[in-house]
Amino acid sequence: MKTCEAGRSSYALIGQKSGSALSEVLLPEGSGTAVAVAQVVLPEPVPLLCKMYNCFWGALRYVLRADALETPGNSLEACCEAVGPGNHAVIVRSAGFSDGNEAEFWVNGELIYKTGTRGLTIVDLWPDMTVKHTETFDTYTDACLQHGDTNVFPKLNAVHMKSERLCAPSAQLAMVRVEQYLYRYWSEPWMKPLPASAKRHGLAEHPDAVGVLHVRPTFFESAGPHYPSRFHFGPFVALMLGLGICRDGQGILGYEEGKNLDVELQQSSYALIGIKGGNALSEVVREEGAGYAVAVAEATMLWSYEALGMRNGELIYETSRRGLTVVDLWPDMTVKHTETFDTHIDSSSLVAYLSSVDEGSMILVGAADEASASISFEAANLLRESGATFPRPISWRSSYALIGIKGGEALSEVVRAQGDGYAVAVAEVSPPETTPPPPLPFCDMKVAEPPMSGVLAADGNLELDAGCRFRVWESPDMAQCLSGTWVVVTGSSNALLIFNTLLMLLAPAEADVQRRGRYGGAHLLDAVVEDGVLIYYETVRSSEASCIQSTAGGGSNETECRSIYSSSLQNAPPPNGRRIRVTMFLSFFWARTGTAMDLVEADRSWATAEVAMVVQVVAWYVVCNGIKFTGCPRSNLIDMEEAAVKAMFVTEMEAVLDRMAPFCEPGGRAGQRGCAVATNSWSDPGPTLMAMFQGYNSEVTKAMQPRKSSTFRLVDIFALGATMPGETYLGHGSQILHIWTWQALLGGFCAASSATPGRQMEFEGPVCWRKDASLDSCTAYTGTVLWQCMNSMLCVHRLLDKPTTSQITTTSSIDSFAPVDGGADRACRGAGAGDNSASYYNVISAASLLACKEECIRTEACVGIEYSASRCEVWTRPEGIQASVHLAGFTCLSYASPLATTTTTTRFAPVDGGADRACRGAGAGDNSASYYNVISAASLLACKEECIRTEACVGIEYSASRCEVWTRPEGIQASVHLAGFTCLSYASPLATTTTTTRMSATLFEAVDGGINRACRGASASDNAPANYVAISGVRNLGDCQIECTQVAACVGIEFSNGRCEVWIRPGGIQASVALSGFTCQRLLGATRRLDMDMTVFP
Secondary structure, eight states, X not given: OOOOSSXXXXXXXEEOTTSOEEEEEEEOTTSOOOOOOXXXXXXXXXXXXXXXXXXXXXXXXXXXXXXGXXXXXXXXXXXXXXXXXXXXXXXXXXXXXXXXXXXXXXXXXXXXXXXXXXXXXXXXEOTTSOEEEEEEEOTTTTTOOOTTOTTXXXXXXXXXXXXXXXXXXXTHHHHHXXXXXXXXXXXXXXXXXXXXXXXXXXXXXXXXXXXXXXHHHHHHHTTSOOOOSOBOOOOOHHHHHHHHTSOTTOEEEEEEEOSOBOGGGTTOEEEEEEETTSOEEEEEEEOTTSOOEEEEEEEOOOOOOOEEEEETTEXXXXXXXXXXXXXXXXXXXXXXXXXXXXTTTOOHHHHHHHHHSOTTOEEEEEEESOOOTTOOHHHHHHHHTTTOOTTSSOOTTOEEEEEEETTSOEEEEEEEOTTSOOOOOOOOOOOOOOOOOOOOOBOOOSSSSOOOOEEEOTTSOEEETTSOBOOOOOHHHHHHHHTTEEEEEEESHHHHHHHHHHHHHHOGGGTTOOOTBTTBSEEEEEEEEETTEEEEEEEEETTOGGGSOOBTTBSTXXXXXXXXXXXXXXXXXXXXXXXXXXEEEEOSSHHHHHHHHHHHHHOSTTTTSEEEEEEEOOHHHHHHHTSOOTTOSSGGGTTSOHHHHHHHHHHHHHHHHHHHHHHHSTTSTTTTTEEEEEOOOOOOOOHHHHHHHHHHHHHHHHHHTTTOOSSEEEEOHHXXXXXXXXXEETTEEOHHHHHHHHHHHHHHHSOGGGSOSOSOEEEESTTSSGGGOOGGGGTTOXXXXXXXXXXXXXXXXXXXXXXXXXXXXGGGOGGGEEEEEEEEEEEEESSSTTOOOGGGEEEEEOXXXXXXXXXHHHSTTOOEEEEETTEEEEEOOTTOOOEEEEXXXXXXXXXXXXXXXXEEEOEEEEEEEEEEEEEESSSXXXXXXXXEEEEEOSSHHHHHHHHHHSTTOOEEEEETXXXXXXXXXXXXOEEEEEEEEEEEEEEOOOOEESSOOOOGGGGEEEEEXXXXXXXXXXXXXXXXXXXXXXXXXXXXXXXHHHHHHTSTTOOEEEEETTEEEEEOOTTOOOEEEEEEEEEEEEEOTTOOGGGOOOOOOO
């Protein structure tokens, strides 16, 4: 370089490093611009190599040819080869610092991970070749120790303790090797003597210690490669942890870009495809500047270590946790208990558990990962008591399965050495002859403080400490019970979930509908459900300034807020006997609950509806004062003393409870259904906050003691949540918890006779259980959190032990009532509007509409009721109720007295074996869409039930949630093989009766064949809306027929998929047109429901 004494000169250079200058110019200040010019010969273009080509993966599957990676090429023909049957294509591309500084991981033509982060990246694969975990470890900086480090022991001690804390027991192998490294490290002659503190940690010289320079290669040899040997020393703690928790047999893809290599290998490219505990499938290293390192392998599906329990083809338990898993079964082969014991490090817990297992109990035992290392003689002897051959043949990481009887012999025992695949034990078991214990009685929930504590069994059923069981209402019976009722809920986020759960149960189609305010953002939510459909939904947003609950009296302007709420509530459609109204008042603090009662009492439109109220107001006093949440609307609570806030809570609560007492007692607005004052929902936020929540719950309990009654109930929802602590996330319950909460509440709100018969509950849905919750299931939502997600999809609950052969006595059936001319705001009359003879009815006092109905049922000649306030008219006019007049606050219902007691046996039979068969008509090719109606059914049982409810059903075809209800008159006469389908024929119930029973079907005749026909008036083009009344939510043809019998002018019906047209055209149904899925029937003569003797099926 030229020199210049003057500053601010102009200088230009074109040069080559380690070579000569091609041009250099230097000019003194003021001499103009220095311009260097040179002519350069460009190098020959570098050809594209095959290792950078992406092979096609589709119907034809290709992978890079391992022998062509470094050859020029950029085409399928030059670079790729077909993948063998059943194999997978795996590629790792690594570029060191000077070659692009990135890594790519490909499986079956798909880029599964890419990174440019410095260090070694590991991709851990599941057995099906999907990604289990990815992580990059910065091996350039992590714990790189050089000779002569003067502060080695504290670092090494930290390494040891960290590995023990984070790895043990699942990564014990990695921890042991760290210890071996420590032993050897301290024996090096150039190191200081071992300090006393090190010996206190159990570190000492060890004759079998692994040499320092062999530690890191040892880790990588467990995954197959011959890692480059020229490395500076370093423990690679995080990397060892990652490899330590990867189980043998699982795939590892790795790449390195770092400076822990010697000079000639620093910033190199490195790629590995390996099997932990096996061999490298491919390993490539390239020095810096030598281009990409590309590893290619063709692999079959990898082994996985797991323990499974199967019963009657049903997977009852599955785990991949290390150790021996024991499944203890009840005599009826249901699961009593499951637990995994890490017998790799200790078997004392296994000993304690096996000692407690009852003699004669069947146990299933399975090994996962490594289960043999710490099996004690005592544990082996206890397993031998169930027929095992312990301590042999189980060995290091072998597969092991046992089906045994405690105190008896093994029914089956199988072992497989490491790498030999699954151990599968199979046995055919006849359950022992046992006398089943008598069923537990149902709890009386219409008491001042119903029982709530107990434990949730593994199958989702509750076992209460009180020795009784909740009654259960399935969704249809829940809707029947709550018909005509206004359900009011107050509280915060958990109360909002209780509100949401009820809406999903009443209107299942609403489960995944995104509506404003559903998980927050609204202070008032008002909904009306009719016949399983949400017909009205309105909210008042939380941004309404006057309603923000910033004072002890409620909102900043509670009077204005009341006016806003009142205006919104007036928009709801009026009751009609079938509608259910559900209203949520977001009540962070007690004052808003008082406002809710005032508004409900003032509402005129729903004044005749019975009210059921749920109140849960605790959480936000703790959120504000205990958690110190800065978003608390009453900011003054944040810094107050806890005792002062609790005293404020008690004062505010007692004022509202005093207001609730007359509201909830007989004669009050909610005096029929009652009110439930609930404790806070269960959570485990840590000892300090837990003590606060329990303290506030105690205040609720104390305040309710002198006030509680059979209609003003104290419901301990906290205790219910404690029965299932695993069903809560961040203080918010799962749908399992909320469904059980509603069963407890309905026990107080509903008549016991309205519950669904049965005791054994089951749940079905993607996120019923907390353990099934994942944000991956809620991709339709943005900004959601897990507790919201796990309450956003339908969870169906049903009773398994509903009888298929049942004695149906309909003389006490509430279902036999039907509204006259709409029912609500109607007073009953005889032959016409002016016919109201006192001889037609008896007047009695009844506390509720339900009580009036029950009085009618007990009266042999009853044909209907009229009800208003506590006045009940039990009508006995022989000709029935034939007319009504409008009269606000009155309800008029007709009643069909079922005169027959009928025993029915439902009979389904498999067609050609049933399983994996699809139904057909006359032959295998006969699958006309006119033969069946397609509906959605959550299970095969639900599909069967739909068939039973359908008058013309001859069988069903079911697959996934698709249910075909077959109505082909000739029945199902053939089937074809189709995996996953089930075809069953159905024999109409055989009935034996003590009285002659005329079913509604005999009152109707088919129009032009009926099936696949739509009704018309005078001609095929006459479909005037005046000809009929359309009713939605009608489940089947039989229900549509019954709807017709309730209308005096009915001349026939048209039915299709939940829609019923009741035809009232004076000239009748005179024509029809072909329309698939529709049914048209004509009512015979002038027969009406009032002279029918019917058997009503549930």
